[in-house]
Amino acid sequence: MTALDAAPGEQLRRVAARPRRFGAWYVAEHRLRVMRSYVSTVLIGAVGTPLLYLFAMGVGLGALVSANLGPHAVDGVSYLRFVAPALLCTAAVTVASEEFTYPVMLGFKWNPTFVGISSSPVSPGQIIDGMVIAVVIRLVATSAVYWLFMLLFGATPSGAAALSVLIATLVGLAFGAPVMAYVATLTSDSGQIAMLMRFVLLPLTLFSGTFFPLTLMPVYLQWIGWLSPIWHGTQLARIVSYGAREPAWLIAVHVLYLLALFVSGWLLARRIAKGRLYS
Secondary structure: OOHHHHHHHHHHHHHHHHHHHHHHHHHHHHHHHHHHHHHHHHHHHHHHHHHHHHHHHHHHHHHHHHHHHOOOOEOOEOHHHHHHHHHHHHHHHHHHHHHOOHHHHHHHHHOOHHHHHHOOOOOHHHHHHHHHHHHHHHHHHHHHHHHHHHHHOOOOOOHHHHHHHHHHHHHHHHHHHHHHHHHHOOOOOOOHHHHHHHHHHHHHHHOOOOOOOHHHOOHHHHHHHHHOHHHHHHHHHHHHHHOOOOOHHHHHHHHHHHHHHHHHHHHHHHHHHHHHHOO
């Protein structure tokens, strides 16, 4: 083989080296560009959701609770301060459920962009990584806006409470990554995703100590909260938001449980994507 014959092959290797190295970021860029097609929905949700919920809790239900039970009605703080970190975490889970369900189904089945991308030097694992990166960006942005509204409504002090944004992002990933792995196994949608939203996400929202302490629920229902990433994240957010008291061992359990859900779901999704796209 002459030098001239080898040149095109070497050129192809050089062209392929960049997407092999930065493939996940290319996928993330693609996903973020797709989000621009529904940017109005993203913005309305990011601004409207905290505005409506915090107004309802601060001026509506929260005012009634405080009027009847006093300014330190729940957990030693006002009802608004008690519920705001839970609403933040719930909003993050809602965003994750949006981005890790139908867009994943779209990429594998309805408009199989993942199949096309995997035909390039970008690997299936990088496709999953890129999806995660894009969702992290949206989660951080949405949670930051929500937290700013919490400041505006006096639902949280400044300073360390900003860690609530990172906690909410982790909660979203802890719920969303296993969901992504599940959706990656679907070859058709016969209502599975809708049932996931109705029979998993909604009960977790209601039974995760969101609107009242988990200990007020019957013991035979408290296990739902113990398994729910929303409860674990909410407890962490309450600690940094208004100083809720938790033993150190339980704080460690909260963090490790959320990380375990995220990492296991992420790795499983990578494995499923590889088997599906390379089969």
